[in-house]
Amino acid sequence: MKSITEQTAMAKYLIVISYDAFSEDNWEMASRLPNLSKLMKSGAHSNKLKSVYPTLTYVVHTTIATGVYPDKHGIHHNNPHQPFVKEEEQSWFWFRNAVKVPTIYDAVREHRMSTAAILWPVSGKSSIRYNIPEIRAINNENQALKVLRSGSPLYCLQMEMKFGRVRQGIAQPYLDDFTTKCAVDTIKRKKPNLLMMHLIDLDDAKHTHGTDSDEVKQVITRMDNRLGELMQAVDEAGIKDDTIFLILGDHGQFNVRYKVHLNNLLQEKGLIFKENGEMRWRAYFQCAGGAAYLHIQPGDQEAEQLALAAIEDFMKDDSSGIESVYAREALDRLHVGQSTRVMLEAKRGYCFDESLEEPTVVDLEEQGVKYATHGYSPDKSDYRCNIVISGDNVKKDYHIGDLEMVDIAPTMAKILGIDFNHCDGRPLDEIFIC
Incomplete structure (x- = not known):
């Protein structure tokens, strides 16, 4: 060389x-x-x-x-x-x-x-x-x-x-x-x-x-x-x-007022559940602050449909904090790896969290908490x-x-x-x- x-x-x-x-x-x-x-x-x-x-x-x-x-x-x-x-x-x-x-x-x-x-x-x-x-x-x-x-x-x-x-x-x-x-x-x-x-x-x-x-x-x-x-x-x-x-x-980074615990939605639909004393999942959100990956167990098309329906229903509420739902075609344009078929993008002022131990939407300002994070689309202004x-x-x-x-x-x-x-x-x- x-x-x-x-x-x-x-x-x-x-x-x-x-x-x-x-x-x-x-x-x-x-x-x-x-x-x-x-x-x-x-x-x-x-x-x-x-x-x-x-x-x-x-x-x-x-x-x-x-x-x-x-x-x-x-x-x-x-x-x-x-x-x-x-x-x-x-x-x-x-x-x-x-x-x-x-x-x-x-x-x-x-x-x-x-x-x-x-x-x-x-x-x-x-x-x-x-x-x-x-x-x-x-x-x-x-x-x-x-x-x-x-x-x-x-x-x-x-x-x-x-x-x-x-x-x-x-x-x-x-x-x-x-x-x-x-x-x-x-x-x-x-x-x-x-x-x-x-x-x-x-x-x-x-x-x-x-x-x-x-x-x-x-x-x-x-x-x-x-x-x-x-x-x-x-x-x-x-x-x-x-x-x-x-x-x-x-x-x-962006300042965050609201933390959204997306996995609560999946738990409510039975896609996250306890079996023989252990937590199991058919669908699960891996959160990245301003974004979240939707993971589905291989071949479980029903779980994917139920998860997407839960997201669509949640987005009818303005407090959902979800700005965009990216399917694979959009993810290809964004150069996101093949580990997921769907990602969510948060609005400014919101972020996503994986925890199942909190309410679905938490107002950090009400709790006196200052917080900022990243993970959002690089195209945000x-x-x-x-x-x-x-x-x-x-x-x-x-x-x-x-x-x-x-x-x-x-x-x-x-x-x-x-x-x-x-x-x-x-x-x-x-x-x-x-």
Whole structure:
């Protein structure tokens, strides 16, 4: 396999910073802060980056890493379908082997360049040389052992010994502070050609406090400080002139007033029931915040008809929160995987939940609860993401305009001068000087 040459690459080093939930409603504030504004002036940028459906973190990050839509890469949700399992006890798509197509980090490694990743989704047990995967212990597993077995053991141990004191479990802002310190150290000591990192502070604040809260503004300021630390690390490592930064959001969020528990509808129709003391299902909604998959047991056409009739009847009530019902033809256009024949899209202000232990529609405002979430169609208004690509070979203060999440991986490949030609998207050739 050929190695990188100076003539074919835009830069020798690429630092990809996934800024979870960094969306167009944050653009005005973030773009005025010192470090992001500096990167914008020395690079290309847009607040019109279109995500993929459903707009869930693991779905989107797999598109970022592969350049293809979910119907090809196979990650349709954060979690595999696990009926009746509480959300905090569910397995996630943590491991590389769940991805059905090549990844950019595999391609970089094949071109004899080094790779690093810190809390990058769906990267467990991957080819990444320096890897702390995003993974969580469940069912009495040991968190440290699970990370070591799924990542790069020596690297994980080194980072834990140096910076583990910074972290307080998964609480923010400490987790992102830990990730940033690991990235700074990795840039200075390892100088990987590709570093991919996932920062979650903003997403967490939006979920907990709403999209327009003071807590969100505080995160945006913290994030700019973290960018400054990373920029300084590149400078101290002596690789500033040969490094490109790529900072992007994966999805937006909307404030939610009403939670809709869709599986109650199916239980009322006898499609979810108890048998011999165990919960059973003929139809089941796997919820994704702003969207929901309708799963039907194979070959049970009667269950599908009963479920669709329940949905149709429920939609007669304005409080149902259901905006659209997508059948397979529409899902094909949206590049949704073949795991379902029907999906529901929620209205703004509503989201879907799998729990069978709550009333069908819950008014969060009445309960004094602030909440926001994602998972909605990327075509909804005011729901695009932000992106900044900055470095010596990138046009200065260049406005990219509309672009898609599938364009990221081929652009990463162009930056590093490698072949990665299976993508659904295109390299952003127009942003480069040469």
